[in-house]
Structures are given as structure tokens and as C-alpha cells.
Amino acid sequence: MTDNSGKILKSIHPARIVLPILIGIGVTGFMLYREYQPGSFSLLSFTFQSLFWLMLAFVMMCIRDLGYMVRLRILTNKELSWRKSFNIVMLWEFTSAITPSAIGGTSVAIFFINKEGVKLGRSTAVVMVTSFLDELYFILTFPILLLLIGRSDIFALSADDVAVEWYRNQFFIFAIVGYSLKLLYTLIISYGLFFNPRGLKWVLLWIFKLPIIRKWRPQANESGTDLIKTSEEFRKWPFKKWIQAFIATFFSWTARYWVVNALILTFFGMHWLSWDEHLLVFGKQLVMWIMMLVSPTPGGSGFAEYVFREFLAIFIPLGTGVAMAFFWRLISYYPYLFIGAFVIPKWVKKHFVARK
Secondary structure, eight states, rough: OOOOHEEEEEEOGGGGGGHHHHHHHHHHHHHHHHHOOOGGGGGGOOOOOHHHHHHHHHHHHHHHHHHHHHHHHHTTTTOOOHHHHHHHHHHHHHHHHHSTEEEETTHHHHHHHTTTTTTHHHHHHHHHHHHHHHHHHHHHHHHEEEHHHHHGGOOOSGGGGSSGGGOOOHHHHHHHHHHHHHHHHHHHHHHHHTTOOHHHHHHHHHHHGGGGGGOOOHHHHHTTTHHHHHHHHEEEEEEEEHHHHHHHHHHHHHHHHHHHHHHHHHHHHHTSSSSSHHHHHHHHHHHHHHHHHTTOSSHHHHHTHHHHHHHHHGOOOOOHHHHHHHHHHHTTHHHHHHHHHHHHHHHHIIIIIIII
């Protein structure tokens, strides 16, 4: 079996971190220039307690990655070690960070898992299940938050927007459309995994028409039998394992969204928002995630900072939104660029150079 992986390796070259960094810093600098008001940064305060909340923001990102690692080990029956799971998560996040958000690193993740010793068919099934669990988290969490918050201000940019009828709120309409697409995608994945794995194989072959992985398509076709067998295994999985995998998913995504809350506490203190408002900030980030999916820039660079400032402006003092957005990306985005750039050369040397 020929391994045509040159294009994939080229697509994850560490040098590709330059573009998203330039876009992110460039847009941040421009918005900071446009938004800056004399004295606005005096509203930001940093105390000894701030250090605790800032560290908590970093801990949240660590919990997120740990949850991903635990889930990988569960889905592969611990075939992947902790070190291999860490490498895969970092490479996966790096790929997502250097590609447009709508593309992400899902298709290339199959390549990473396979190169760590998991059969191609099983790697495909694992990635499909992780995608299914991620979408299931959103599908379950979003309506629960709407019920808990019980009002349309989750989509509001200001206090005046709260009174706008739901059918006139473009953010609500946008969220419903995005939610419907996610629900449809989850139903398709569920049908393929649990009812028609042969149909899922067809979807896989369609995915492998993408330019960067097209040459690997014959291997994907040959792995159809493995994929079908693995899908049968997941269908026979005990309910306990599904619960464990979903709990890991729940902690990963929840920790990711609480980073912003921790940053607000870092710079404005406990008195700034009530707990109900913290829940609202959490809910708004789910809507922000939908918006970032349509970004054409690598990892949503520039677009993410803009959406953050606009969508959370009601909770952040005027003139400090861009600075907060930059700190948010500094914790939740940029580290993956640099960690990935450090991990990739060693990973490539291990799996390609050393073998040659």
C-alpha cells in the first residue's frame, strides 16, 4: 500500500503559522486603533486575585485538551498512549488553527491517528465518532441554555436589542440555521455509524476528494472493510463507554467556553457580573462558535477578534473589548500555533525521516 502523504505534510508545515498570526495581530491592531478612548484601559485592573483567575483560564484550556486525550484513549480502547494522544491533539489543533474554520483539521486528523499505529479504517471511525460527540454536545447544550436563560438577549448586542422580536433578530435566525445544519450533520453521521456504515464509506471517499488528501484516496477505498467492522464494534459498545466518552467531550467544550468568563474575572473582578450574566456569556460563546465556522481566514484569525468584541460588548467596558479579545486568543488560539510548530518537526522525523 503506497503512502502518498507529501501534500498533507506540506499543508501542516510550521511556517504556515505566520499568516494567521499576521492576520490576527493586524486586525487586532487596527480595531484597537479605531476603538481606543483615552482612559479606557484604566478600567482594567490586575490584582493578586487576578493572577488566580488568569491561571484558571489556562487551566481551562488544559482541561479541554485533557478531555480530548481521554476521549481518544476511550475510543481506541487505550491503543493510543498518553504521549501519542497528546501529539494527535496538538497536531489536530494546529491544523485547525492554520486552516479556515469551515475546513478545520478533521479530515487530516485521520492521517495523524493512522500514523500513530491505528488502522486507517478504525482511525476514520474514531474521527467520525469524535465529530458526532462534539456536535451532540452542542445540540444538547444550546436548547438547555435557551431554557435556562429564557430570553432572547443571548443574541443581543446591547440592552436595546433585548426587546427586538425573535423573527427580527438576525443573530437568532443565524443561530437557528446553524443549529439546524449541525443537527442535520449529526443525523447523517449517526445514520452512517449506527445504521449504514457502507454509506459512511461513500462519504469518506467523497471527503478524500479534497486536494491535500486526494492522492491518499485509494488507501481510503481499501480501508472500507476495516471501517465497516469498526462501525459494527461501536454499535455494540456498552452504554457505559458512550457515557464516558461524552463526559470527556462535555468537560472539553465546557472548559473551552469558560475561558472568557475567567478572563472577565481576571480584569474586572467578581463584582462585575452576576452568575446569571456569566451563564449568558457562556451561552453567547456557543453562538459565537457558529459565526466562526463561516470565517474564511485560518483559524478564524481577525474574524474571531471582531466577533468577540461585537458580541460580548454588553459585558465589557467600551474601549477594552479589543484588548480582551486579544487576551482570549492569546490563551485559546496562539499557543496551539507554537506548540504545533514545535511538535510537528519531531513527529515528522519520527514517522517519516527515521523510517526512511
